[in-house]
Amino acid sequence: MSFLKPKTHIEQGDVVILYLSVNSMHAIEAVPTIVNKKGETIVNIFQTPYGSLKVQNIIGVEYGSRVELSKGYAHVLQPNPELWTQTLPHRTQIIYTPDISMILHQLEVRPGAVVVESGTGSGSLSHYFLRALKPTGRLHTFDFHEARAEQAREEFQRHGLGDFVTVYHRDVCNLGFTSELDGVADAVFLDLPAPDLAVPHAFKALKLSGGRFCSFSPCIEQSQRCINVLTQLGFNEICSMEVLQQESIIKTRTMPVIDLEFLKAPKDAAAEPNSNEDTKTKEPKEIKKYLTSSHPQLLPGHTGFLTFATLPPNIPKA
Amino acid sequence: MSFLKPKTHIEQGDVVILYLSVNSMHAIEAVPTIVNKKGETIVNIFQTPYGSLKVQNIIGVEYGSRVELSKGYAHVLQPNPELWTQTLPHRTQIIYTPDISMILHQLEVRPGAVVVESGTGSGSLSHYFLRALKPTGRLHTFDFHEARAEQAREEFQRHGLGDFVTVYHRDVCNLGFTSELDGVADAVFLDLPAPDLAVPHAFKALKLSGGRFCSFSPCIEQSQRCINVLTQLGFNEICSMEVLQQESIIKTRTMPVIDLEFLKAPKDAAAEPNSNEDTKTKEPKEIKKYLTSSHPQLLPGHTGFLTFATLPPNIPKA
Amino acid sequence: MSRKSTIPSIQLGDYIVIQRQKYTKLQKFGSLDASATLGKEHLELKSLLDQPYGSTFKMCVKESKAGKRGAQRQHTLELVSENELRSIRDVLNISSSGADNRDIRDNGEAQALKSEDIEQLREACNESSKIIEKLVENSKTFHTRTEYSQDKYLLKKEKKYFEFVQIRQPTIRLMADIFHRQDAEKIMGIRVDTLSQIISYSGVSGFGSYLLYESGTNGLLPAAMLNSIGADTDATLVHMHPGNVPQKQALLALKLPLEQQQRCISVNLYSVLREFYQGDKVDATIPTAAEDDATQTDNNMTTEEQTDEVEPTTKKLKLDQSPNCKQFVYAKLPLRWQLENKRASALMHQKFDNLVVAAKEHPSNIVQALLPLVKPSRPIVIFSTCKELLQETYMELKASGKVTNLHVTSNWLRTYQILPNRTHPEVNMNGNSGYLLTGYTLS
Amino acid sequence: MSRKSTIPSIQLGDYIVIQRQKYTKLQKFGSLDASATLGKEHLELKSLLDQPYGSTFKMCVKESKAGKRGAQRQHTLELVSENELRSIRDVLNISSSGADNRDIRDNGEAQALKSEDIEQLREACNESSKIIEKLVENSKTFHTRTEYSQDKYLLKKEKKYFEFVQIRQPTIRLMADIFHRQDAEKIMGIRVDTLSQIISYSGVSGFGSYLLYESGTNGLLPAAMLNSIGADTDATLVHMHPGNVPQKQALLALKLPLEQQQRCISVNLYSVLREFYQGDKVDATIPTAAEDDATQTDNNMTTEEQTDEVEPTTKKLKLDQSPNCKQFVYAKLPLRWQLENKRASALMHQKFDNLVVAAKEHPSNIVQALLPLVKPSRPIVIFSTCKELLQETYMELKASGKVTNLHVTSNWLRTYQILPNRTHPEVNMNGNSGYLLTGYTLS
Known part of the structure; x- marks a missing residue:
């Protein structure tokens, strides 16, 4: 239930982020026992590179606290969509925070908004939609993969978000978003291999007073076809973009500074006999410290093209 | 003649770069007199925002020197392809140094190379090809626009590069690169609206021992069609890229640092009556200096897609 | 659910967004006499x-x-139906396009109409499509241009003569665009991608109590x-600022x-920190709101609209601010601030x-002062245009052990032109997303 | 003109580029017994x-x-004709592709062949196309995958079983790729775009005398x-380096x-500067080449190939380098260095x-020492991985007035996948182009 609102202490059943380091965090469920493969109830022990954690021990602990592992320590954090996106079980390729932030902004999602999403996928984006639209809005999320839809439904329930979301198992390209959703949506989001097929259904689902549309596509051809249909249906403010986040690695670097001036003049004759002394003057180097910033070798070069559009008010829906 | 090789002093007839500031430089010809619109021979005076320059005065001057203008000064630099690209008379859209550098590298142009280029355009890239391949190589450059071809031919001559280049006025998409050039080229470069039409001609012009190919296109569809034809003809190592150069603006910025600690404790009661003193302590700000780097507001977001390919050796040319 | 499906109507006192093609402008519709200026055109609202x-x-x-x-034109505005908005291209019905531009010599004489003719035409014809049609008819080179070049020409002309405006209700999205374009x-300099990420990383939503310090974003x-x-949620925002009055234009425009x-509580940074630490000891005697006169200049209100934001009490307070009467004014009833x-x-106190x-200042001291007010396991987001300052702050926070999962990020935002056979990233892009330092507090 | 149109042949002693699909490697073909290693495959050359x-x-x-x-395989190499190189895809003749992947459940059992079967198959079949064909036949899910997913699968398998290598002559382009990929x-960390710009901005060409200092780029x-x-040109290069011996692998590989x-003169920075300033006074007495022992460690040669570069005299010199006999060794005949x-x-002296x-060091002092050796109106190009160092150098040069048109630049390099219906920028990109400081000397 730890996704509903900010809370201070871990309760039994909470999803908790066990934060080991920037590159190592895990979403664990705060339950004292689990059932193993043999069907036996056993004590819930979570293994990490820094040793094991008896999960029972974190129940009642304040979020943000340090917890001891058998060979080190970790911090327990309350999950939120950002941390969840980094730790969730991948059932599909997912969209990450930089793109998602732009999607939420451009779709103008705020409390009270009705959003239609397809496909649900791993629920990464859904969690963001839900944070932004609760407690007064609603998310309708569709996936054509039955098991994925079912998993997502259970997950939302477990996360305390079940009241704000309906999960559908449905092929929206062929069947649309159900007639119950005609004219109810403030925003429609598509992440589909053939978004152009679903655009007419998005058109139907959007409110007569208008609304916003977004399609996420890895390939430019999908965006091109999608824009074609959007244009035909009277969408405007059509706009495609890429958002690429770059991390800066901050560190103090020590840089050698070499002296070359001394080479201009002959060596001090007095120093010459003392060959140890001589050797020392041969290394005219000092080290200076710099607070530097650089990018990692590997950066995200492409995630997808985001195509946004506005359905203006009062377009007749035939 | 100032493009042929490094030289130290300005001779009559040289093109000279009059460098006023980072954003203001001009290519001028070092001739004492010019003919005005009325056909009269007059003294060559060049006007700048910092006053006028009697061009005669720079003849014989060392390159890199400071020259006086009537209301300031400038520096005279020997032209090279980089400076020329920033000062040349635009007859078409031109390609700039970051893309050009990659083109030269990928086409493996070095002294002795035979390069075929279409179109000549404003000759920006041609000057780079010529610097890289002279004195032992040759550039064959084509433009379908007769006046442009003629202007380029004169310019190369005037710049002392005439010995290394042949300029053709010819529609290469329809007519190819002339049969004399069959199998002579180490590298072919295309900057054409329909590069796919010229690829078969490039194929013919490249040596039987193989060679490198490049096409520059602003739009992705041109690259797609070009790659289609390249693949059909047996080119390999096909690779498309964009090079985007960003400038860093280096400056010392003064940043306010505010103090908030003093708010935790009540004010010194003794100071209170003295209201002037009081006012001073109310501005708990200091200024710190930082050597910073930032990007300009406007950056090149796109110049073109560079598509490179290799023609492997011994592909039969039917 | 709570959002009305009916379309709200334009009211006096509203801020409105006026859109002419891609150009948008935020404007206060303060009275029936109000007019707006779009370049050389004046619009009666x-x-x-x-x-x-x-x-x-x-x-x-x-x-x-x-x-x-050139001519300044006064316009009235007439409501039009959607049907009237045919595309300019359909109207002109261009079909023949030259294969390339090899025969074009640019001698500046391609247009047979003289500028006086065009100005006359403009007075006579009310429709941009008519004007453009005439221009195309009289262009000697239009039909020999490539389709690409024709489109460019039409777009340029269309932009100049386009005679329609749309009136839209301000949203964060529209205002972020307008503000960034007009004067970043x-x-x-908070760009749209950065703004969107500040919202995400900070976790602000319908539940909770949030703390913002900003030194001026309109x-x-x-x-x-x-x-x-x-x-209709319970969440609250404490909005700290360094000036005498908060900049509130965007807040007011949202209506x-x-x-x-009322769940946004705007307070002066110095003043509220003194209140927090010293409580009743100070507020009757110290002229806190006027305290930071030095900062005030950074946050001067420059547009007409912004003067509306000044709350009457604060305005008064400002006028009375001569050194002699300070104590006197402040000793009266508790003021709004x-x-x-x-x-x-x-x-x-509840955190x-x-x-x-x-x-705009070095964030370090500000973060140090405000970090103790944040519960553990909560996100912090620090924005600066100057990476060097965030580097220092990063190092300090890292050394303190009070914040974990620290990251410094920036973004590229590339917009694309997607058109048949003319798809490419936009030729210009904005180079400055600013920088974000993010992390989570620890207990 | 001077380039031969006939294709050169592979000779003993050559450096060769071995290419297997997109993987390339630089290898010395030192003797007939030489072999090369590509992952688990050993190739007799x-x-x-x-x-x-x-x-x-x-x-x-x-x-x-x-x-x-897993198995280490020894291979001989057999020359093949171009015709044998049919695309793997044509061989397999895949036509039916599932519409999407909705029916696929990933249970790890999609491949019916066990790993032992595959290893056996590999011993039996010599052709990757046969192996892949078998794998596809025995895959339960291949035909239900999308074309995209099928392609991905084939590419992965093709990479693993691909049995052809191409031998190419090293060029700057090929080596820049190899070096950057293997160990930037x-x-x-000089990336291809940066390398190409160093060449452009520095104006190096067939005429002139050029000066390079580099602290190690193979x-x-x-x-x-x-x-x-x-x-066949007259231009020359003086190549200064900080170590005992220059790193020359790429130079040798170019053949x-x-x-x-001989027009590339490689000299130790310290040693040559002393020679330049103090001339004959020093060179008989001071052990200059061994001078900078501290720097030497930075430039240790680590690959087998690099040891070949050490010139015999220098090598000997290194061995004799005990403090006592230093003077003795150096007092003999003029050495190559x-x-x-x-x-x-x-x-x-001619500039x-x-x-x-x-x-790798702070460029500032190096530039200060070498700048007086450059004629006026000539380009300077300074590369560093550390922008902070270039910022300082920029400020110093700017203040000195000796260099104009100063710019600090870096680059983005985006490669694209261009395939029918699957066109997009590559998913990963390299984030570090390094930084260039460029300008022109003044007199």
Whole structure:
């Protein structure tokens, strides 16, 4: 239930982020026992590179606290969509925070908004939609993969978000978003291999007073076809973009500074006999410290093209 | 003649770069007199925002020197392809140094190379090809626009590069690169609206021992069609890229640092009556200096897609 | 659910967004006499009243005056139906296009119409499509240009003569665009991608108590956060600023319900910290709101609209601010800023669910002062245009052990032109996203 | 003109580029017994001798030994004709592709062949196309995958079983790719776009006298400059380095004509500066080449190939380097490095037509020492991985007034996948182009 609102202490059943380091965090469920493969109830022990954690021990602990592992320590954090996106079980390729932030902004999602999403996928984006639209809005999320839809439904329930979301198992390209959703949506989001097929259904689902549309596509051809249909249906403010986040690695670097001036003049004759002394003057180097910033070798070069559009008010829906 | 090789002093007839500031430089010809619109021979005076320059005065001057203008000064630099690209008379859209550098590298142009280029355009890239391949190589450059071809031919001559280049006025998409050039080229470069039409001609012009190919296109569809034809003809190592150069603006910025600690404790009661003193302590700000780097507001977001390919050796040319 | 499906109508006192093609402008519709300026065109706004948002209006020339840089035209606005908005391209019905531009010599004489002719045409024809049609007819080279070049020409002309405007209701999205395009410095250069990420990383939503310090974004940052907090929720925002009065334009333009507006508590940074630490000891005697005169200049209000934001009490206070009468003025009834300080101080004692800092100053001391007010396991987001400052702050926070999962990020935002056979990234891009330092507090 | 149109053949002693699909490797073909290692495959090189560069060879399994991480296979290489190189996709003749992947459940059991079966198949079949065909036949899900997913699968398998290698002649382009991919740090992270711009901005060409300082790029930077200087030209390069011996692998791999090789004069920075300033006074007494022991460790040669570069005299010198016999060794005949120092010093007195610095150290002092050796109106190019150092150098040069048109730049390099319906920028990109500081000297 730890996704509903900010809370201070871990309760039994909470999803908790066990934060080991920037590159190592895990979403664990705060339950004292689990059932193993043999069907036996056993004590819930979570293994990490820094040793094991008896999960029972974190129940009642304040979020943000340090917890001891058998060979080190970790911090327990309350999950939120950002941390969840980094730790969730991948059932599909997912969209990450930089793109998602732009999607939420451009779709103008705020409390009270009705959003239609397809496909649900791993629920990464859904969690963001839900944070932004609760407690007064609603998310309708569709996936054509039955098991994925079912998993997502259970997950939302477990996360305390079940009241704000309906999960559908449905092929929206062929069947649309159900007639119950005609004219109810403030925003429609598509992440589909053939978004152009679903655009007419998005058109139907959007409110007569208008609304916003977004399609996420890895390939430019999908965006091109999608824009074609959007244009035909009277969408405007059509706009495609890429958002690429770059991390800066901050560190103090020590840089050698070499002296070359001394080479201009002959060596001090007095120093010459003392060959140890001589050797020392041969290394005219000092080290200076710099607070530097650089990018990692590997950066995200492409995630997808985001195509946004506005359905203006009062377009007749035939 | 100032493009042929490094030289130290300005001779009559040289093109000279009059460098006023980072954003203001001009290519001028070092001739004492010019003919005005009325056909009269007059003294060559060049006007700048910092006053006028009697061009005669720079003849014989060392390159890199400071020259006086009537209301300031400038520096005279020997032209090279980089400076020329920033000062040349635009007859078409031109390609700039970051893309050009990659083109030269990928086409493996070095002294002795035979390069075929279409179109000549404003000759920006041609000057780079010529610097890289002279004195032992040759550039064959084509433009379908007769006046442009003629202007380029004169310019190369005037710049002392005439010995290394042949300029053709010819529609290469329809007519190819002339049969004399069959199998002579180490590298072919295309900057054409329909590069796919010229690829078969490039194929013919490249040596039987193989060679490198490049096409520059602003739009992705041109690259797609070009790659289609390249693949059909047996080119390999096909690779498309964009090079985007960003400038860093280096400056010392003064940043306010505010103090908030003093708010935790009540004010010194003794100071209170003295209201002037009081006012001073109310501005708990200091200024710190930082050597910073930032990007300009406007950056090149796109110049073109560079598509490179290799023609492997011994592909039969039917 | 709570959002009305009916379209709200334009009311007096509203801020409106006027859109002409891709150009948008935020404008206060303060009175029936109000007019707006779009380049050389002046628009009388009175006919907007009670029309639904999203409507399109035709600019009808009323009179034309000679101005310094060509004619200044006064227009009235006439509501038009959607059907009238045919694409300019359909109207002109261009079909033949030259294969390339090899035969074009640019001698400046391609257009047979002289500029006087065009100005006359403009007076006569009310429709841009007619004007452009004439221009195309009289162009000697139009039909020999490539389709690409024709389109460029048409777009340029269309932009100049386009006679329709749309009136839209301000949203965070529209205002972020307008502010950034018009004067990015006034919103500290916070670009749309950065703004969207501040909202995400800070976790601001319908539940919780949030803390923002910003040194001037025309109200955009508090408005974006309050927008995410939503109507009919319990969440609150304490908005700290360094000046005498908060910049609130974007907040006012959103036209949020009063209950939601009241959940944004705007307070002076120095003043509220003194209240927090020293409580009743100070507020009757110290002229806190006027304290930071030095900072005030950074946050001067420059547009007409912004003067509206000054709360009457604060305005008065400013006028009375001569050294001699200071003590006198402040000794009276509790002023609005004093009440707000008390509300904020109470929330500060309960601690916050995030911290957002967008400072022109070095963020380090500000973060140090505000970090103790944040609960553990909560996101912090620090924005700066200057990476060097965030580097130092990063190192300090890292050394302190009080914040984990620290990251410094920036973004590239590439927009694309996607058109048949003409798809490419836009030729220009903005180089400055600014930088974000993010992390989570620890207990 | 001077370039031969006939294809050169592979000779003993050559450096060769071995290419297997997109993987490339630089290898010395030192003897007929030489072999190369590509992952788990060992290739005997002897059959390459006298074959033309650009030829493709088939890897034929000779024997297979159990190794730590699976079988290590020894291969001979057989020259193949172009015709044999049909696309793997044509061979498999895949046509039916599932519409999407909705029915696929990933249970790890999609492949019916067990790993032992596959290893056996591999011993039996010599052709990757056969192996892949079998894998596809025995895959339960292949035909229900989308075309995209099928392609991905095929590419992955093709990569693993692909049995052809191509032998190519090293060029700057190929080596820059290999070095950067294998260990970018060994070439100071100089990315292809940056390398190409160093060449452009420095103006290096067939005319002139050029000056380079680099603190270690496997010879890539001097090789690239010498390559641009060209064969049969008059231009020269003085190549200064901080170590005992220059790194020259890339220079040797280019197999340039001797006359061209000799126009690259490699000298130790300290040693040559002393020669330049103090001339004959020093060179008989001071052990200059061994001077900078501290720097030497930074430039240790780590690969087998690099040891080949050490010139015999220098090698000996290193061995004799005990403090006691130093003076003795150096007092003998002029050594090669002493002659090179004299040649370089003569060019230094005539001054250079550019200055290129690619330093691991702070470039500032190096630039200060070398700038007086550059003629006016000549380009300087300074590379560093650390922008902060270039910022300082920029400020110093700007203040000095000795260099104008100063710019600090970096680059984005985006590669694209262009395939029918699957066009997009590559998913990963390299984030570090390094930084260039460029400008022109003034008199």
